[in-house]
Amino acid sequence: MACTLTLDVSPPVHRWMDTTLERDVFKKTVPVLAARVPATKTGSLLKSDVMKKSLMDLPKVRSVLRDPHDDLARLVLLNVSEYAALSPEVRNFLQEQSASLVTHNLDLTYDYWTADEILHSVLPEELCKGSPSGFAITGHLAHMNLNKEYLPYKHIIGQIILDKNPMIKTVVNKLDSIHTKYRFFNMELLAGEPNYIVEHHESNCRFTFDFTQVYWNSRLHTEHDRLVQLFEPTDVIADVFAGVGPFAIPAAKKGCAVFANDLNPESARYLTKNIVDNKVASLVRASCEDGRDFMKKVIARARDHPFPAYTGPKLSKMQEKEEKRRLQLAKSSPPTVLASVDKSTVNNQSPRQIISHFVMNLPDSAIDFLDSFRGILSESTSERDLSGIYTEMPMVHCHCFTRELEPDRAQADIRQRVESKLGHKLGAEVTLHMVRSVAPNKDMYCISFRLPRDVAFAR
Ligand SMILES: C[S@@+](CC[C@H](N)C(=O)[O-])C[C@H]1O[C@@H](n2cnc3c(N)ncnc32)[C@H](O)[C@@H]1O
Structure with a gap:
């Protein structure tokens, strides 16, 4: 019989939050089966074709642990919680490898889950379909365009985006109004530092500006x-x-x-x-x-x-050095060498x-x-x-x-x-x-x- 039982690692549901994000309530202990083997046999378990589908493969979770009771043994985590869920081939293979099966408690916390997963467990069910987690990034700032049904949860949403994206330091929501003359968006702070002066890179150039005072749209790149x-x-x-x-x-x-x-x-x-x-x-x-x-x-x-006239492409440091060397050489050499100086950098316009x-x-x-x-x-x-x-x-x-x-x-x-x-x-x-x-x-x-x-x- 094939193994069908999968682990439920979804976050616990906490739909009572509205303005403050309570990170500590996101805890879950998932019992999983682990094969205890001598450290030297770990490789054969991990490489075995028979075991492939039964090994734990969760993001951010180490699938091989030290056995807390035996320095020379390892726990190879499996993706099931019950022996009955293992196929006969897997059971036989584990027996051949002298593996014993133990239960290991996998403790998951807020850091484990993605922004979307946390959002889906705090937002009212009817709002989970059209997830609001989309945002654009300008420098250190993420800007969202939340539909009005998400507004009661805007600070929680902002906080989750901030937590889950380490390069983002400020999260704002664009308001409907736009400055009539200068075309910049009015915005409100959802989470993070109230720092709107961003440094943004586009087309190999560095742009600094106050996002609350000037127009910028990364989509125009x-x-x-x-x-x-x-x-x-x-x-x-x-x-x-x-x-x-x-x-x-x-x-x-x-x-x-x-x-x-x-x-x-x-x-x-x-x-x-x-x-x-x-x-x-x-x-x-x-x-x-x-x-x-x-x-x-x-x-x-x-x-x-x-x-002034265009004088040719800007030279890199290396090219500049080479050019200097050639000019130097040209100065100190007879006219025949002078003729070999690159004409492309000579200003003739x-x-x-x-x-x-x-x-x-x-x-x-x-x-x-x-x-x-x-x-x-x-x-x-x-x-x-x-x-x-x-x-x-x-x-x-x-x-x-x-x-x-x-x-x-x-x-x-x-x-x-x-x-x-x-x-x-x-x-x-x-x-x-x-x-x-x-x-x-x-x-x-x-x-x-x-x-x-x-x-x-x-x-
Ligand atoms: C849509 S933004 C484009 C800015 C920039 N070219 C870009 O691609 O991001 C239009 C710009 O026109 C400026 N602006 C608005 N009215 C203007 C006017 N009458 N004369 C000159 N600039 C104006 C705004 O301040 C704004 O920066």
């Missing part, structure tokens, strides 16, 4: 990467709604020159810190202006105070004074800002004749929401709104990228298009 990959290292980028720099700083790390702007003074403050921390101060200029003003001024700023990309990630209203492009390069706006240097128009990457969920209809809706705001039809160079679904009836997109020349030079 792939969108940040996607746009940055479109940029050439020689490009100049104007990031109109830059936040704390998730487009601007990785772009600068690859060599781009960036004008990064955000109206929220706290975003601009942390953006400045992040620029310094990521050692891209020579490539990113931060500002704190309304997007419209920034769009109008940035053209003249690039023209009047160009960024002119300063960067034209904007190649505008990034506009304010999905709620970025389209409304598009009319600011009208006449942006005209002589009357920029007080300069830019027709000679803007031989190629900048690309615009504008994020937006739509309630049209079918791709063709979404495209038609977004294109129509963009063209209406620009006051001009878009040209051939248009792509639409679905970023993510933000609600059951709302999707986020990024429309990328070449700014029509007639719009930019409109009088």
